[in-house]
Amino acid sequence: xxxxxxxxxxxxxxxxxxxxxxxxxxxxxxxxxxxxxxxxxxxxxxxxxxxxxxxxxxxxxxxxxxxxxxxxxxxxxxxxxxxxxxxxxxxxxxxxxxxxxxxxxxxxxxxxxxxxxxxxxxxxxxxxxxxxxxxxxxxxxxxxxxxxxxxxxxxxxxxxxxxxxxxxxxxxxxxxxxxxxxxxxxxxxxxxxxxxxxxxxxxxxxxxxxxxxxxxxxxxxxxxxxxxxxxxxxxxxxxxxxxxxxxxxxxxxxxxxxxxxxxxxxxxxxxxxxxxxxxxxxxxxxxxxxxxxxxxxxxxxxxxxxxxxxxxxxxxxxxxxxxxx
Amino acid sequence: xxxxxxxxxxxxxxxxxxxxxxxxxxxxxxxxxxxxxxxxxxxxxxxxxxxxxxxxxxxxxxxxxxxxxxxxxxxxxxxxxxxxxxxxxxxxxxxxxxxxxxxxxxxxxxxxxxxxxxxxxxxxxxxxxxxxxxxxxxxxxxxxxxxxxxxxxxxxxxxxxxxxxxxxxxxxxxxxxxxxxxxxxxxxxxxxxxxxxxxxxxxxxxxxxxxxxxxxxxxxxxxxxxxxxxxxxxxxxxxxxxxxxxxxxxxxxxxxxxxxxxxxxxxxxxxxxxxxxxxxxxxxxxxxxxxxxxxxxxxxxxxxxxxxxxxxxxxxxxxxxxxxxxxxxxxxxxxxxxxxxxxxxxxxxxxxxxxxxxxxxxxxxxxxxxxxxxxxxxxxxxxxxxxxxxxxxxxxxxxxxxxxxxxxxxxxxxxxxxxxxxxxxxxxxx
Numbered sequence: 001x002x003x004x005x006x007x008x009x010x011x012x013x014x015x016x017x018x019x020x021x022x023x024x025x026x027x028x029x030x031x032x033x034x035x036x037x038x039x040x041x042x043x044x045x046x047x048x049x050x051x052x053x054x055x056x057x058x059x060x061x062x063x064x065x066x067x068x069x070x071x072x073x074x075x076x077x078x079x080x081x082x083x084x085x086x087x088x089x090x091x092x093x094x095x096x097x098x099x100x101x102x103x104x105x106x107x108x109x110x111x112x113x114x115x116x117x118x119x120x121x122x123x124x125x126x127x128x129x130x131x132x133x134x135x136x137x138x139x140x141x142x143x144x145x146x147x148x149x150x151x152x153x154x155x156x157x158x159x160x161x162x163x164x165x166x167x168x169x170x171x172x173x174x175x176x177x178x179x180x181x182x183x184x185x186x187x188x189x190x191x192x193x194x195x196x197x198x199x200x201x202x203x204x205x206x207x208x209x210x211x212x213x214x215x216x217x218x219x220x221x222x223x224x225x226x227x228x229x230x231x232x233x234x235x236x237x238x239x240x241x242x243x244x245x246x247x248x249x250x251x252x253x254x255x256x257x258x259x260x261x262x263x264x265x266x267x268x269x270x271x272x273x274x275x276x277x278x279x280x281x282x283x284x285x286x287x288x289x290x291x292x293x294x295x296x297x298x299x300x301x302x303x304x305x306x307x308x309x310x311x312x313x314x315x316x317x318x319x320x321x322x323x324x325x
Numbered sequence: 326x327x328x329x330x331x332x333x334x335x336x337x338x339x340x341x342x343x344x345x346x347x348x349x350x351x352x353x354x355x356x357x358x359x360x361x362x363x364x365x366x367x368x369x370x371x372x373x374x375x376x377x378x379x380x381x382x383x384x385x386x387x388x389x390x391x392x393x394x395x396x397x398x399x400x401x402x403x404x405x406x407x408x409x410x411x412x413x414x415x416x417x418x419x420x421x422x423x424x425x426x427x428x429x430x431x432x433x434x435x436x437x438x439x440x441x442x443x444x445x446x447x448x449x450x451x452x453x454x455x456x457x458x459x460x461x462x463x464x465x466x467x468x469x470x471x472x473x474x475x476x477x478x479x480x481x482x483x484x485x486x487x488x489x490x491x492x493x494x495x496x497x498x499x500x501x502x503x504x505x506x507x508x509x510x511x512x513x514x515x516x517x518x519x520x521x522x523x524x525x526x527x528x529x530x531x532x533x534x535x536x537x538x539x540x541x542x543x544x545x546x547x548x549x550x551x552x553x554x555x556x557x558x559x560x561x562x563x564x565x566x567x568x569x570x571x572x573x574x575x576x577x578x579x580x581x582x583x584x585x586x587x588x589x590x591x592x593x594x595x596x597x598x599x600x601x602x603x604x605x606x607x608x609x610x611x612x613x614x615x616x617x618x619x620x621x622x623x624x625x626x627x628x629x630x631x632x633x634x635x636x637x638x639x640x641x642x643x644x645x646x647x648x649x650x651x652x653x654x655x656x657x658x659x660x661x662x663x664x665x666x667x668x669x670x671x672x673x674x675x676x677x678x679x680x681x682x683x684x685x686x687x688x689x690x691x692x693x694x695x696x697x698x699x700x701x702x703x704x705x706x707x708x709x710x711x712x713x714x715x716x717x718x719x720x721x722x723x724x725x726x727x728x729x730x731x732x733x734x735x736x737x738x739x740x741x742x743x744x745x746x747x748x749x750x751x752x753x754x755x
Contacts, residue, residue, distance in 0.1 A: 103643055122647060127647035146647070150531065187529070
């Protein structure tokens with residue numbers, strides 16, 4: 001698979017170290033583990049009185065969000081600030097593109113302002129790859145979500161959370177529930193879980209919310225929630241967008257909740273120590289019951305704080321290359 | 326440049342599939358027409374000769390679909406620029422789809438194209454008229470007038486009809502005048518926002534998929550309408566293997582249906598989009614290896630009668646964006662013949678069959694006496710060196726569009742001369 005190697009080589013320098021972070025695909029287990037280990041060392045920073053390390057002092061990191069986001073953008077900002085970088089956050093959907101400026105023009109302008117790293121979110125799959133291919137060589141690109149393709153920092157913070165609770169991946173059964181088809185989070189999670197050697201990755205979803213040939217992603221497919229979460233160690237719930245009802249993918253939120261909503265009762269089928277995750281924001285009463293979201297097995301808020309440590313890890317690793325380069 | 330009145334092409338291997346000729350024969354031209362094959366008549370004196378030793382001499386190629394971007398999108402290409410690219414590719418006849426701006430829905434636009442083609446003088450350009458006004462899919466165009474003005478077929482371009490009823494009426498009205506309709510087999514609702522073949526690769530890349538059914542549903546509907554109306558239909562650009570099988574069955578049932586395939590569909594698959602290469606963004610999308618194999622067998626058995634370039638030149642900006650936001654299409658005039666001859670190397674087609682799919686095949690679809698070397702017919706001739714290694718490079722392309730995934734590909738045959746109506750319109754210089 002020459003082509004696959006080619007796509008992902010762009011993420012690595014000639015020594016196989018992280019240069020951009022665009023997708024999980026093509027990254028080795030060693031590299032993912034290094035990110036998790038690095039994140040572990042940053043996790044303590046938040047507990048200090050001075051919540052900063054001087055690793056990226058003097059660097060400029062630009063958040064380029066072509067799609068609106070509060071949570072992801074905020075955690076990237078915090079991560080950059082804790083690394084002592086200067087941070088610029090641009091909400092492009094509202095400014096340049098509406099004036100007809102092309103993506104490349106926007107990029108060139110920001111390059112001229114001597115930015116060192118772009119954190120990019122865009123509605124098109126492949127946007128982060130495109131920017132990495134066209135940006136000046138000294139700029140690192142971090143993908144903060146591109147279309148339905150990838151959201152690798154979200155996947156890594158989920159892996160970080162799983163590892164903290166469960167340790168070894170090789171014994172784990174993980175179920176991902178909901179709208180896989182439209183989810184960049186799910187695609188990155190599946191790749192990360194498989195790369196880290198997870199025993200079994202299951203997708204639980206109605207046919208309309210599954211991608212074509214879903215099994216080819218390296219998963220087991222279930223349509224029944226009860227059956228799918230039996231004996232799993234981790235349940236990952238995905239957000240359901242309202243527009244799925246309009247696109248005739250689902251009849252109603254009511255039926256979805258009846259079939260795929262996670263309740264305490266249904267969760268009994270999972271292992272007694274199973275954890276419940278969600279990338280947020282949660283639709284209470286659609287994807288899961290509040291009792292579960294706020295219950296003892298929910299690690300949803302931990303995911304959010306882990307997000308900062310993982311993003312610090314990825315940013316510092318990608319910038320370390322620059323220092324040498 | 327003064328054109329000689331008489332010209333002889335000597336010592337070549339003459340391949341003329343329409344006349345089932347594959348032999349070492351000289352070809353003699355008088356006043357733009359084919360005068361004799363084999364020995365020159367006693368009274369014939371060649372003012373000029375071309376030595377075609379070791380080369381293939383065949384009819385000039387016919388391309389059933391090439392967007393020349395004029396009128397309306399001259400920032401992408403012009404009739405003059407693309408005619409030169411065609412001549413370099415050995416193509417002497419180009420059919421241009423009606424989706425120009427304005428659309429080819431009045432004799433005036435046909436006339437404008439005719440004049441531009443005449444000025445350029447390097448290729449015969451046959452316009453395909455619009456089936457509906459402004460391709461809006463609602464009101465019928467003045468088909469009789471378009472036919473009279475010189476449209477060789479009618480089509481609604483890439484745009485859908487307002488309803489199946491309107492499509493039926495358009496086909497029925499076209500049948501009144503014996504006009505062939507070129508149909509783009511795609512059901513727009515099933516296509517939705519898709520930009521890649523719906524399969525394992527699009528799933529992995531998170532690209533919105535276009536299911537095979539977007540094509541097969543349209544093919545099934547159009548075949549039913551052809552049967553209902555007796556309209557001669559031609560499917561422009563098949564991508565799905567299952568669609569090719571449906572067409573094979575319809576032909577067996579004696580429906581008046583033909584089909585073509587773009588050359589890139591016979592070589593690339595959805596695996597080629599893995600790097601998000603926007604040059605591989607085409608419509609219909611690149612499909613699976615199995616589809617490619619089925620298309621190849623349909624080309625071999627003649628179900629698909631023509632290979633075309635589906636030439637779509639773009640300015641650089643149109644391809645410089647994330648994959649889903651780029652314009653689909655390949656600048657393909659200069660690779661039509663090399664990609665087709667590669668099928669001979671890959672044992673998909675015999676050399677005469679490969680040439681047939683570029684000459685007599687498309688001519689038969691159009692119902693025109695072109696693409697053949699009959700005595701007395703226009704001397705449209707292509708001379709090919711079958712043993713010339715070369716590499717496709719952007720800076721050497723004559724088309725204004727450099728958008729092609731074949732840059733860097735090595736090819737082993739090269740056009741050395743192209744003649745249109747006996748005139749040399751391209752001659753290789755190195």
